[in-house]
Amino acid sequence: MAMEGESKELPEVLVLGPPWVFSTLESQFPNKFHYLKPWLSQLPLHQFLTSYAQSTQALLIPVSPPLNSPILDCLPSLKLVVTVSAGVEHLNFAELRGRGIAVAYAGNVFSEDVADMAVGLLIDVLRKVSAGDRFVKQRLQPIKPDFPLRSKLSGKQIGIVGLGKIGSEVAKRLEGFGCRISYNSRTKKPLVSYSYYSNVHELATNCEVLIICCGLTEETHHMINREVMLELGKDGVIINIGRGAVIDEKEMIRCLIEGEIGGAGLDVFEFEPEIPKQLFTLDNVVLSPHTAVTTHESFVGIAKLAVENLEAFFSNKPLLSPYVA
Amino acid sequence: MAMEGESKELPEVLVLGPPWVFSTLESQFPNKFHYLKPWLSQLPLHQFLTSYAQSTQALLIPVSPPLNSPILDCLPSLKLVVTVSAGVEHLNFAELRGRGIAVAYAGNVFSEDVADMAVGLLIDVLRKVSAGDRFVKQRLQPIKPDFPLRSKLSGKQIGIVGLGKIGSEVAKRLEGFGCRISYNSRTKKPLVSYSYYSNVHELATNCEVLIICCGLTEETHHMINREVMLELGKDGVIINIGRGAVIDEKEMIRCLIEGEIGGAGLDVFEFEPEIPKQLFTLDNVVLSPHTAVTTHESFVGIAKLAVENLEAFFSNKPLLSPYVA
Numbered sequence: 001m002a003m004e005g006e007s008k009e010l011p012e013v014l015v016l017g018p019p020w021v022f023s024t025l026e027s028q029f030p031n032k033f034h035y036l037k038p039w040l041s042q043l044p045l046h047q048f049l050t051s052y053a054q055s056t057q058a059l060l061i062p063v064s065p066p067l068n069s070p071i072l073d074c075l076p077s078l079k080l081v082v083t084v085s086a087g088v089e090h091l092n093f094a095e096l097r098g099r100g101i102a103v104a105y106a107g108n109v110f111s112e113d114v115a116d117m118a119v120g121l122l123i124d125v126l127r128k129v130s131a132g133d134r135f136v137k138q139r140l141q142p143i144k145p146d147f148p149l150r151s152k153l154s155g156k157q158i159g160i161v162g163l164g165k166i167g168s169e170v171a172k173r174l175e176g177f178g179c180r181i182s183y184n185s186r187t188k189k190p191l192v193s194y195s196y197y198s199n200v201h202e203l204a205t206n207c208e209v210l211i212i213c214c215g216l217t218e219e220t221h222h223m224i225n226r227e228v229m230l231e232l233g234k235d236g237v238i239i240n241i242g243r244g245a246v247i248d249e250k251e252m253i254r255c256l257i258e259g260e261i262g263g264a265g266l267d268v269f270e271f272e273p274e275i276p277k278q279l280f281t282l283d284n285v286v287l288s289p290h291t292a293v294t295t296h297e298s299f300v301g302i303a304k305l306a307v308e309n310l311e312a313f314f315s316n317k318p319l320l321s322p323y324v325a
Numbered sequence: 326m327a328m329e330g331e332s333k334e335l336p337e338v339l340v341l342g343p344p345w346v347f348s349t350l351e352s353q354f355p356n357k358f359h360y361l362k363p364w365l366s367q368l369p370l371h372q373f374l375t376s377y378a379q380s381t382q383a384l385l386i387p388v389s390p391p392l393n394s395p396i397l398d399c400l401p402s403l404k405l406v407v408t409v410s411a412g413v414e415h416l417n418f419a420e421l422r423g424r425g426i427a428v429a430y431a432g433n434v435f436s437e438d439v440a441d442m443a444v445g446l447l448i449d450v451l452r453k454v455s456a457g458d459r460f461v462k463q464r465l466q467p468i469k470p471d472f473p474l475r476s477k478l479s480g481k482q483i484g485i486v487g488l489g490k491i492g493s494e495v496a497k498r499l500e501g502f503g504c505r506i507s508y509n510s511r512t513k514k515p516l517v518s519y520s521y522y523s524n525v526h527e528l529a530t531n532c533e534v535l536i537i538c539c540g541l542t543e544e545t546h547h548m549i550n551r552e553v554m555l556e557l558g559k560d561g562v563i564i565n566i567g568r569g570a571v572i573d574e575k576e577m578i579r580c581l582i583e584g585e586i587g588g589a590g591l592d593v594f595e596f597e598p599e600i601p602k603q604l605f606t607l608d609n610v611v612l613s614p615h616t617a618v619t620t621h622e623s624f625v626g627i628a629k630l631a632v633e634n635l636e637a638f639f640s641n642k643p644l645l646s647p648y649v650a
Contacts, residue, residue: 129445
């Protein structure tokens with residue numbers, strides 16, 4: 001269990017979840033910390049925390065479930081939360097600030113992988129890569145069949161929703177395809193030459209593809225609603241590698257079924273871990289099980305970053321990837 | 326049939342095949358030519374040609390079957406062959422030159438679409454886009470499953486085999502992903518900054534991905550043999566959007582099954598229209614039914630180019646996309 005002798009002198013880190021990446025972290029960076037692992041205990045979580053974590057200063061968590069007040073109430077010494085996600089919608093920053101707790105997050109570790117996946121999903125929706133693979137493998141048949149014509153990517157007008165690090169990486173990649181890039185974000189970026197639209201309606205009206213790269217906040221919740229989808233139009237494509245609830249998922253499904261938008265490539269969903277079954281039968285939809293970040297390289301990268309943030313914290317040095325709300 | 330009144334005064338074009346794009350060509354550009362359509366006749370082809378095509382100067386053909394001597398012998402007035410493919414392995418240039426017959430081909434019409442597909446196949450193989458879609462849709466299950474970690478594209482060392490128009494378009498796209506580009510071609514390109522390897526063995530040794538962008542000639546037939554694949558190595562990925570027989574397909578299948586290379590994304594196959602069934606069960610292989618060129622945009626583009634080449638020919642103007650062997 002978590003209390004054995006030799007690791008007692010290492011700095012103590014409470015792990016909840018655990019995050020997917022924790023096994024990578026433990027194996028790649030051994031003997032760095034003494035981990036408290038409540039999931040290995042017979043005790044209920046609350047009792048584990050009040051029994052063993054009263055002096056715990058650092059906490060490592062996944063993106064889900066949300067870090068709530070009852071848990072924080074059990075951790076009176078907590079000073080640092082390290083989350084291994086780029087999205088931070090599971091954290092209440094007002095409360096954490098009030099308790100004097102800092103946050104380190106994934107920063108840009110996943111940005112390239114997520115951007116690669118966004119482009120992969122877009123090519124797949126337009127060019128039917130998955131459908132072609134399925135077609136060949138399932139029908140066991142010679143090629144040059146009645147396979148439908150698809151749509152060209154090069155030259156398309158792409159609308160990036162949220163031009164942060166991930167959105168910028170997506171834009172950089174699609175420039176190489178000769179696409180024309182526009183974007184919507186809270187403010188115009190002074191150093192960026194792409195066309196800026198101050199609201200997502202104008203962006204949708206002027207683009208053939210929307211790529212959702214923003215995080216989930218009160219402002220972005222259901223930002224891509226039925227009206228935006230109708231503005232995007234019947235040949236329009238939506239790619240979502242941000243967060244599911246940025247799109248009104250129920251309306252999106254209706255638009256996809258009724259042909260009011262042309263297709264979608266989705267790595268995230270509004271009510272994860274559930275994916276609406278209505279999406280499974282749609283040929284114009286490519287689904288991905290929230291794997292935009294799951295490469296060997298990014299797992300080693302986030303494990304390293306989490307360790308470095310914890311080491312910085314215990315050495316009273318600045319965090320490497322602090323989240324400033 | 327092909328001999329009706331009103332179209333008799335239009336320039337005459339013999340169509341063999343017909344090419345896939347012919348219906349687009351006929352519908353998008355009507356009343357340009359009088360087409361001879363032997364497939365609508367009851368006559369055997371040879372008899373049709375000797376009966377109706379003795380004065381035919383222009384011929385429109387698909388990439389398959391090869392244009393052979395017995396057909397050319399039936400067409401004594403032939404001066405132009407228009408093929409709607411970028412590959413020209415179905416044409417015997419020595420014979421055509423000897424008969425004084427010029428060739429117009431697809432030129433660069435397909436280059437962007439083919440390059441887009443090459444990148445789409447590469448992302449799919451590395452990031453398992455098709456497998457993820459299949460996984461979600463077939464298992465009907467919540468996300469975050471036991472889905473395997475994949476490999477990162479950004480930063481990979483990419484070897485382009487054949488840096489013509491398509492290869493250059495592929496390279497341009499992958500630069501946007503932060504990939505490092507090398508290439509092999511008959512000669513070093515003076516204006517290109519990518520690393521040049523004069524033979525494909527050195528290229529394979531120094532790269533993590535090979536993308537086959539060259540045409541099929543005697544020199545390129547089975548250029549990617551077992552030795553090259555072993556040099557590429559067990560994590561190496563092969564993408565083929567060129568021609569199937571550039572790779573020794575039997576050896577590639579063996580390497581894929583035995584884990585001597587890491588994966589493959591294939592739009593073309595050695596013995597088309599057949600695709601080896603052994604490939605169907607391999608999770609590290611993405612298959613595409615020779616659809617790298619099949620977009621609405623490229624079909625309209627090749628139809629337009631074919632018409633423009635024919636118009637130029639009948640007006641004694643230079644061809645728009647002559648093939649110079």
